[in-house]
Amino acid sequence: xxxxxxxxxxSDNRPVSEELKSxxxxxxxxxxxxxxxxxxxxxxxxxxVRILQEDHSPTGLAFHGVPGGHEFxxxxxxxxxxxGPYSIGxxxxxxx
Numbered sequence: 443x444x445x446x447x448x449x450x451x452x453s454d455n456r457p458v459s460e461e462l463k464s465x466x467x468x469x470x471x472x473x474x475x476x477x478x479x480x481x482x483x484x485x486x487x488x489x490x491v492r493i494l495q496e497d498h499s500p501t502g503l504a505f506h507g508v509p510g511g512h513e514f515x516x517x518x519x520x521x522x523x524x525x526g527p528y529s530i531g532x533x534x535x536x537x538x
Contacts, residue, residue, distance in 0.1 A: 443475040443525040447501075448494040452481045459489040462508050466491055475525065493524050 449466050453459035470476040481492075493503040501524040509517040 443473065443521060445525045446475045446477065446496045447521060447525050448496065448498065449476060449478045450481050450492040450494050451478055451489075452483060452485055452487075452492065453489045456489070458507065462489045462491065465508055476521075493520060495524070 466478055470478045490504050490506040493501045503520045
């Protein structure tokens with residue numbers, strides 16, 4: 443990862459939200475290039491994590507639920523593309 447990213451976590455009080463929070467916290471703990479913020483914004487799509495640029499501008503990437511299996515690969519590639527030398531900018535991609 444070349445540039446830092448922010449993981450904006452949208453959660454509620456369901457067990458799947460706690461699982462996603464734990465997952466995101468563990469992932470962010472592996473590098474100083476990822477930080478986590480909690481959002482107060484309510485949505486019917488909760489829980490999800492939105493990937494933001496360091497200046498809090500959206501990358502257009504959001505991941506719903508806890509990524510596992512082949513979804514994890516998409517999750518990591520999303521970080522790489524948002525943080526790498528060729529940033530994806532403000533295009534909108536949502537992986538479910």
